[in-house]
Amino acid sequence: MPDILTAIRGGLIVSCQAKPGSPLRSPEIMAAMARAASIGGAKGIRANTPQDVAAIRAVVGLPLIGLWKQDIPGFDVYITPTLAAAKAIAAAGADIVALDATLRPHPEGLDATGLIKAVKGALRVLVMADISTLEEGIAAARAGADILSTTLSGYTPYSPQIKGPDLELVAALSRAVSIPVIAEGRISTPAEARRALDVGAYAVVVGTAITAPDAITARFVRALRPDASPQT
DSSP, X not given: OHHHHHHHTTSEEEEEOOOTTOTTOSHHHHHHHHHHHHHHTOSEEEEEXXXXXXXXXXXXXXXXXXXXXXXXXXXXXXXXXXXXXXXXXXXXXOSEEEEXXXXXXXXXXXXXXXXXXXXXXXXXXXXXXXXXXXXXXXHHHHHXXXXXXXXXXXXXXXXXXXXXXXXXXXXXXHHHOSSOEEEESSOOSHHHHHHHHHTTOSEEEEOHHHHOHXXXXXXXXXXXXXXXXXXX
16 A cells, blocks of 8 residues: 555646536546556546446556545535445545545534544555545544545635635645645646645646546637636
């Protein structure tokens, strides 16, 4: 397991995911995307659903972070919200299981601490805690998470609602905990990725800016509109 962490240190992890309704949403296409990322020099892959994780594992040998987004009525958490979901992702071939470690209510009577401990006790994988605040990151580290990721900053109502990546959170977490802190969320440019490492990130996850051609196209389209500002 420590070898996995060494392999991703200082590198780019590419999130190969497609939203519902996207023409790219298939395991085969996500596997091809992961292969392209590997050729480009990515040090790891992040992927959603057991099907996509299994397809990527079959063609890419990079460290693989798996998760399973599930909508469960009555709960806002959706990134690998249960032990069963974590087991399915691990069985599909993930080296690291990412899960929601926010302080919001979790299914099955567990909180974030309980879920982290349950996954660590049941599976031989590393646990990545997706958090949105410094408090959540510290709590996840104390619960036994192996890695923290700022994935959910800006996606909980009580975290900073900012346009770009939450680099202040990355910096604060890197000072507060002894485990790796991954910068993730709204990183749109190579310069932002570089800045994340400079403020203390162990590695950087980029998704939409690399693997979502619909969003990338829309960004260019907005910039070409007559009323667009020079910064668009």
